[in-house]
Amino acid sequence: MLLHTVNKSPFEKNSLDTCLRLSAPGSCILLIEDGVYAALAGGAFAAQLQDGMRARKLYAIDADLQARGLDPAGLIDGVEVIDYRGFVELATRCDQVQSWF
Amino acid sequence: MKFAIVVNEGPYTHQASDSAYHFARAALEGGHAIYRVFFYHDGVHNGTRLASPPQDERDVVNRWSKLAAEHDIDLVVCVAAAQRRGIVDAAEKKRHAKDADNIAPGFRISGLGQLIEAGIRADRLMAFGD
Numbered sequence: 001m002l003l004h005t006v007n008k009s010p011f012e013k014n015s016l017d018t019c020l021r022l023s024a025p026g027s028c029i030l031l032i033e034d035g036v037y038a039a040l041a042g043g044a045f046a047a048q049l050q051d052g053m054r055a056r057k058l059y060a061i062d063a064d065l066q067a068r069g070l071d072p073a074g075l076i077d078g079v080e081v082i083d084y085r086g087f088v089e090l091a092t093r094c095d096q097v098q099s100w101f
Numbered sequence: 102m103k104f105a106i107v108v109n110e111g112p113y114t115h116q117a118s119d120s121a122y123h124f125a126r127a128a129l130e131g132g133h134a135i136y137r138v139f140f141y142h143d144g145v146h147n148g149t150r151l152a153s154p155p156q157d158e159r160d161v162v163n164r165w166s167k168l169a170a171e172h173d174i175d176l177v178v179c180v181a182a183a184q185r186r187g188i189v190d191a192a193e194k195k196r197h198a199k200d201a202d203n204i205a206p207g208f209r210i211s212g213l214g215q216l217i218e219a220g221i222r223a224d225r226l227m228a229f230g231d
Contacts, residue, residue: 084127099228
């Protein structure tokens, strides 16, 4: 199983789109830095993300949400909010890590 | 588990150096090891000791130096990227006849092979940057 990280906002770059297109079903996707903007419920990329989440598990870093004033309660259902310890744990649990910029 | 980290972005640009640092700290606190941190492209700017950020702000360069000293971490700056961007150690100063060097404590300048080797030796290679 692969862990994919996405660190760019979908409003800025198409990294998330590429990640969703190329990641295998069953993968984990972790939104970090500006990547967390994608997880906003009702956002322009919510539908695409929810579609991808039917076969993938989605995570977001709490500190990156907080730094941007985003409330975890306002995220798409099913996005798990984790801290850096959780990031490390996720990286150990997955066989490889692919970063999308 | 052994982690290798590559930082491709300069400090204070977006957030790559911060994310990499926080990941490294969390990994160490979780009982894991950091095999090497490799600074590539604009990431080499993480390795200048001449940076003087405001005192009430995080000190990105110094933070790496301290982490390396505390946990004996190998901080490697890519030589080709460093030459282009003016990151110089004592050997590079001599080799290129410069009047100064600026490498921060705990950092060393070496080749891209160090990144490849880190990718092979570590259990996971984590990339942060642009």
